[in-house]
Amino acid sequence: MSHFTELLRFILVMPETPISGDFILKDLPSSGKRIDILCRTLAACFDWAPEIWPKEKLEVMAVLMNSITLKFRMPPRLPLNEVEWASDIQRSLRGSPPEYITISHEDLNEAISHIKTEGGQIWVLEENGKPMHIVRSLKPAVKNSFMLGDHKGFDEYSAGLIKEHNLKTISLGKTSYLGSHCVAAVIARMERLLTDE
């Protein structure tokens, strides 16, 4: 088995999620305008989904309201549940992020442009995209970023950027899955590619 992996990144596009951090921890879906989706994505990426992919080579980016980007790397201590993840997100939005989260004023266009400049490959997860298992250019040794929509999919602005940047779409099947399940399925596929090498 080859152990050569590059960074595997997930970009969650959340145009409706407020950047104030003023949500109630006991009511994440409603008061947090679906911040729970981000919490579950984080748990999938850093906690329960990876089996062999090195956790230090995982990253989640969340672009909120197309104005604030949060970047998450492997936490030194894993939050135990959605509320603990949400509490760290809230601290970050209020200006005191824990060490594993960085916050910037990057919008989606800047985030995409930055990744492209770094030489990374961006894939858009979309039910009607090219089936993932037949995409031959997907390689664990390349910096791959997978972009996901929120509970409503991609808004008009993000869809426009996807076209403008000529990003490739990739599908896990015609069924619409939860974002966290998409993250787990992508990690499983990348791990399989790693062991098949």
Ligand SMILES: C[S@@+](CC[C@H](N)C(=O)[O-])C[C@H]1O[C@@H](n2cnc3c(N)ncnc32)[C@H](O)[C@@H]1O
């Ligand atoms: C819950 S789904 C969005 C819901 C659905 N698209 C809608 O508009 O009702 C959240 C995101 O997960 C990703 N996704 C869900 N199912 C997928 C699939 N079968 N293949 C690829 N991506 C998927 C897409 O990026 C989608 O925007």
